[in-house]
Amino acid sequence: MSVKRLSICCALPLLIGLSACQTVGPDYVAPKFDLVGAYTPPVPVIAANQADHGRWWESTSDPVLRDLIALGLANNLDLRIAASRIEEARAVARGVSGANGIEVGANVNGDAERGTSSRERGDQTTDLGFGAGIDFSWTADVWGGQQREDEVALADYLEQVYLREDVYLTVIADIVRNYIELRGTQKRQELLRSSLDLQRQTSNIVQVRMQTGLASELDLSRARAEVSDIEATLPTLQTDIDRSINAIAILLGAQPGTYRDRLVDVQPLPEFDSAPPIGIPADLLRRRPDVRAAELSLISATSEIGVQTADLYPELTLDGSLALGATGYGSGPIVRTAMAAIGAVIDATLYDGGARQADIDVAEQQAQQAFYSYQQTLLVAIQDVESAIYGYVGAVQQRDSLISSVRYHRQAFEQSRVRYVQGLSNFLDVLDSQRTLTQSQQDLADAETDLELETINLYSAVGLSVEDVERYADKAGIDMNNG
Structure with a gap:
């Protein structure tokens, strides 16, 4: 490495001339994606009220779910980690800004000397001295490398803000999904217990008929076997209920089972009075936090090219110092000194x-990779919305068909039991119709749960509104105008 020291007279004109140079490295230009004007499947109308801000979870009439969401947003550990990462990135940005500024140092010193004369009197003299000084060092951003470092730090910081919003949306959706699964399983369990009571009634009827010689022991065995089959299914559903309760507790940052008392009572599936606007694929560029975070990653990688390019060129550093001192206290005369120096x-x-x-070259390839990741994230976001639309439409059709199926199976069961009691049909008809009724009721409960889950999938797929991100930014004291 070759280092040359210039006088200040030469350095200042050189500094002024070099400062006029342009910032090295490419400036970020938002890529243009050839997006279709609308989603492939027709967008369904889910709710009569379209919430402009997209905070659909606030429109639920279920007080338990509202409380769970509030607790989750306050205590979820993933959210706390994401918030900590924001503060980390904020501190890194401050450090980068500070490192690129002027560095100022200070020093203070003192000394004391005592001398004794060699003459017979042995006179002693004391000489005290004091000094203080400051020094500074500043590296000029001649080629814009420091500006690029600031851009990298800011982009990384804002990326963490959007990643936090992505976690925010994910936590809400996960709480709602687990709550829906819990209520759906509880409904299935309740229906199965009703079917069990009905099957036991049927078994009692068969037993009475067998005592009067109108039914066989084979019919009774079949009836009792059907009761045992239903009883065997109940523990499995209870296990699913317990797991959902524990999963909700973890999402709320609590130990498993903490909220069991609030969740064990059977409640209907939650309903939401509003839905976020589905929009068009281009809206995802602003509504999906993960897409915006991916773009900020690309911005950071683009600026990093400038950081590395600036290292190709010479670096200009200005150093200066000022020192004040005084000696002679005690012996006189007092000598005061002042020294100043500056160099480049x-x-x-x-x-x-x-x-x-x-x-x-490494930075350029990393920027290329960031672009591909940005593009991939956007495509996945579009896929999420389209898949959720297909899922929702299919779930609606399935539920509507199963509603009719349950109605017909119930009629068939009631007719078969009446005919059996009248001796017009055999017991296999009763067993078959009751078994299919039980299964169709379970299928309908599953379909209603799946429809709720597909609805949440669609709501979360369209993302948050820009206002939600800005609301959090204002609350956290984050300036989003620089992003």
């Missing part, structure tokens, strides 16, 4: 074997 250093690497160019 140009630091240039003449040969590095291509290491710096390799760093630029």
Whole structure:
């Protein structure tokens, strides 16, 4: 490395001339994606009220779910980790800004000397001295490398803000999904218990008929076997209920089972009075936090190219100092001194074997990878919405068909039991119709749960509104105008 020291007279004109140079590295330009104007499947109308801000979870009439969401947003550990990462990125940005500024130091010193005369009187003299000084160092951002470092730090910081919003949306959706699964399983369990009571009644009828010689022991065995089959299914449903309760507790940052008392009572599936606007694929560029975070990652990677490019050029550093001192206290005369110095250093690497160019090549490839990741994230977001639309439409059709199926199976069961009691049909008809009724009721309960889940999938797929992100930014004291 070759270092040349210039006088201040030469350095200042050179600094002024070099400062007029342009910032090295590419400026970020938002990529243009050829997006279709609408989603492939027709967008369904889910709720009569379209919430402009998209906070659909606030429109639920279920007080338990509202409380769970509030607790989750306050205590979820993933959210706390995401918030901590924001503060970490904020601190990194401050550090980068500070490191690129002027560095000022100070020092204070003192000394004391005592002398004794060699004459017979042995006179002693004391000489005290004091000094203080300050020094500074500043590296000029001649090629814009420091500006690019600030851009990288800011983009990384804002990326964490949007990633936090992505976690925010995910936590809400996960709480709602687990709550829906819990209520759906509880409904299935309740229906199965009703079917069990009905099957036991049928078994009692068969037993009475067998005592009067109107039914066989085979019919009774079949009836009792059907009761046992239903009883065997209940523990499995209870296990699913317990797991859902524990999963909700974890999402709320609590130990498993903490909220069991609030969740064990059977409640209907939650309903939401509003739905977020589905919009068009281009809206996801602003509504999906993960898409915006991916773009900020691309911005950061683009600015990093400038950081590495600036290392190709010489670095200009200004150093200065001011020192004040006084000596002679005690022995006189007092001598006061003042010294000032300023200098400039140009630091240039003449040969590095291509290491710096390799760093630029690495940065360029990382920017290319960030672009592909951004594009992939956007495509996945579009896929999420379209898949959720297909899922919702299919779930609606399935539920409507199963409503009719349950009605017909109930009629068939009632007719078969009446005919059996009248001796017009055999017991296998009763068993078959009751078994299919039980299964169709379970299928309908599953379909209603799946429809709720597909609805939440669609709501979460369209993302948050920009206002939600800005609301959090204002609350956290984050300036989003620089992003």
